[in-house]
Amino acid sequence: MKIAMLGSGFIARFYAESLHAQRRKDKVVMVYSRSEENARRFAKDYGLPHFKTDMEAAIGHPDVEVVLIALPNHLHEEAVMACAAAKKHVICTKPLGRTAKEAKRMLDAVEQAGIFAGYLEDLCYTPKFLKSMDSVKRGDIGRVLWTKSREAHPGPHSDWFWDKEKSGGGAIIDLGCHCVEIGRNFIGKHIKPLEVMCWADTQVHPIDAEDHAIGLVKYANGAIGQFEVSWTFRGGMDLRDEVMGTEGSIWLNSFLRTGFEMFTTGKGGDGYVAEKAESNTGWLFPVGDEAHELGYPHMFTDMFQALEENREPLETFYDGYVVNAILDAALTSAQSKKWEPVILEDWRGDAPGENTVEKKSYDADHYLVKEEVLPNGDKKLILKHKKTGAITQKTTLA
Numbered sequence: 001m002k003i004a005m006l007g008s009g010f011i012a013r014f015y016a017e018s019l020h021a022q023r024r025k026d027k028v029v030m031v032y033s034r035s036e037e038n039a040r041r042f043a044k045d046y047g048l049p050h051f052k053t054d055m056e057a058a059i060g061h062p063d064v065e066v067v068l069i070a071l072p073n074h075l076h077e078e079a080v081m082a083c084a085a086a087k088k089h090v091i092c093t094k095p096l097g098r099t100a101k102e103a104k105r106m107l108d109a110v111e112q113a114g115i116f117a118g119y120l121e122d123l124c125y126t127p128k129f130l131k132s133m134d135s136v137k138r139g140d141i142g143r144v145l146w147t148k149s150r151e152a153h154p155g156p157h158s159d160w161f162w163d164k165e166k167s168g169g170g171a172i173i174d175l176g177c178h179c180v181e182i183g184r185n186f187i188g189k190h191i192k193p194l195e196v197m198c199w200a201d202t203q204v205h206p207i208d209a210e211d212h213a214i215g216l217v218k219y220a221n222g223a224i225g226q227f228e229v230s231w232t233f234r235g236g237m238d239l240r241d242e243v244m245g246t247e248g249s250i251w252l253n254s255f256l257r258t259g260f261e262m263f264t265t266g267k268g269g270d271g272y273v274a275e276k277a278e279s280n281t282g283w284l285f286p287v288g289d290e291a292h293e294l295g296y297p298h299m300f301t302d303m304f305q306a307l308e309e310n311r312e313p314l315e316t317f318y319d320g321y322v323v324n325a326i327l328d329a330a331l332t333s334a335q336s337k338k339w340e341p342v343i344l345e346d347w348r349g350d351a352p353g354e355n356t357v358e359k360k361s362y363d364a365d366h367y368l369v370k371e372e373v374l375p376n377g378d379k380k381l382i383l384k385h386k387k388t389g390a391i392t393q394k395t396t397l398a
Contacts, residue, residue, distance in 0.1 A: 032059075073173070084115060096317060118317075121178065213229050366385055366386060
């Protein structure tokens with residue numbers, strides 16, 4: 001695929017590094033930037049034949065087959081609408097919109113235009129996440145009851161992130177989009193998110209938006225998705241996920257403490273260590289292949305294969321819309337201090353059903369509550385009578 005990169009900043013360079021690494025066949029051929037100096041430099045760095053400071057000209061160029069949006073949040077809608085008008089396939093960085101209404105307009109536009117549209121949620125493509133999803137789909141951990149996703153670091157790298165109007169919020173819109181979609185995948189995207197309870201505050205930075213938040217998303221099957229996001233964490237970037245099911249659990253550490261540690265006095269100079277690393281001396285936590293660990297190669301492979309195979313990618317504009325709706329509810333809840341409904345004008349999953357607790361029978365009269373082996377080898381059973389509800393225990397001696 002021949003790609004137009006809209007944007008020339010931090011994430012655009014991460015994407016370009018991934019797309020041009022290890023002899024990949026999909027290549028960036030065009031870059032658009034609002035700054036001619038930045039566009040020229042980006043084109044030189046990646047050997048691109050074209051650069052533009054006119055967005056529509058970049059999108060409409062005859063060499064361009066797919067448009068990759070790596071722009072600040074407040075420019076996503078303008079770029080998507082231009083792609084729809086030009087009938088050019090589009091893939092967009094997270095979050096899709098600043099609000100669900102904005103995301104819905106983009107979703108409607110690409111569907112009406114009949115173009116391919118993919119949502120670049122990289123943390124749903126990390127190798128650890130994909131392998132965990134295989135386990136969940138096989139039923140290895142049973143029915144998922146609870147998920148927790150955490151992303152925390154000292155704060156983003158560009159000024160627009162800190163501007164509430166341009167970004168759409170603070171840590172919730174920036175990091176919560178990752179955590180919410182991770183939880184949706186584990187719980188099941190077909191399960192409807194119903195309501196959100198969220199605490200948020202501005203604890204450190206002199207900004208109008210929140211720099212720290214914790215939230216709970218309640219789903220129609222009774223599962224809970226928990227997110228923890230912060231721009232106040234010191235020491236690097238912390239990415240962790242947990243999943244608890246009726247038959248098992250999963251714990252993931254995707255960044256910061258992943259088994260690669262080193263100590264240096266700093267004699268070697270001011271080299272790059274890892275994204276959001278705060279120091280290049282003392283104990284450091286480098287990352288072997290940062291783009292790979294963050295899921296970019298798998299993400300782009302899925303996107304372009306989906307386009308070639310005329311199928312939906314694993315992450316779609318519709319997913320981005322649902323995420324925005326959940327984040328809208330989180331921001332509302334942070335103000336109201338109450339559970340707030342997730343408002344979805346367009347729900348394409350299962351109709352909410354009754355949440356039923358799985359009951360495992362021990363015998364004709366009892367349910368099995370718990371079974372365990374004690375330190376002395378005795379086996380203890382906790383039972384509940386099916387008619388009376390009485391809780392009893394039964395012990396088998398070793």
